[in-house]
Amino acid sequence: INPDKIEVVHNAVSRDIQFSRYQLRKNFRDKIVLFLGRITSQKGPEYFIEAAVKVLNKINNVRFVMSGNGDLFPGMITKMAQYEIAERFHFTGFLRGAEVEKIFAMSDLYIMPSVSEPFGLSPFEALLYDVPVIISNQSGAAEILTHAYKVDFWDTDKLAKAIVSLLEDDELRAEIVKKCREDMKTISWDAAGRRISGIYKALCSKTAV
DSSP: OOGGGOOOOOOOOOOOOOSOGGGOOOSSOOEEEEEESOOSGGGOHHHHHHHHHHHHTTOOSEEEEEEOOOTTHHHHHHHHHHTTOGGGEEEEEOOOTHHHHHHHHHOSEEEEOOSSBSOOSHHHHHHHTTOOEEEETTBGGGGTOTTSEEEOTTOHHHHHHHHHHHHTOHHHHHHHHHHHHHHHTTOOHHHHHHHHHHHHHHHHHHHHO
16 A cells, blocks of 8 residues: 555553552562563563563562463463463453553553554553553554663563563663653544544545545
8 A cells, every 4th residue: 555545543541540559559579560461472472471581580579460361371371380480470360440450550560562563552551550661663552652662572582681670770660651651642532533533634625626
């Protein structure tokens, strides 16, 4: 398709936050690294587990949480068991509503290692809770979150290195969140609506001519 015929309108995120991260207290001091989404090949859950193993070989004050369900769920449990990281890796199953908000609020880092992601709203939701994000270069969200840590989904060495860097540096995590929030100012559902309206008007104008 001729690129001149394509217009891109980015999604936005809108959520009423009911749980402040500061109102929730974990009963342990370990950091939480979160994967939340469908456990399917598109989302790259196996790369999350492989990176977790490499991180745990370097630091041990961290727990990895995989939230969601999908056809690869049983295989991911097997993979985790084969790596013998059950004490540091947790599966929550499918979460909804307040459960999603709580897990975001309790997390210290969010990972989206998608193999293919047209956009991806979850990193934006994580940032609403001041949770820094690492996303794949293969995600549409990478076009907006220019200040987020980005890696190729298959590069688990680089992903693990980024996780360790962010977990060990509170100031860096805060800076990433601050800059990503600035990135998010460019998107909103109102802006998307105006953009779509403008495209329709431009098309109608051309048709009329």
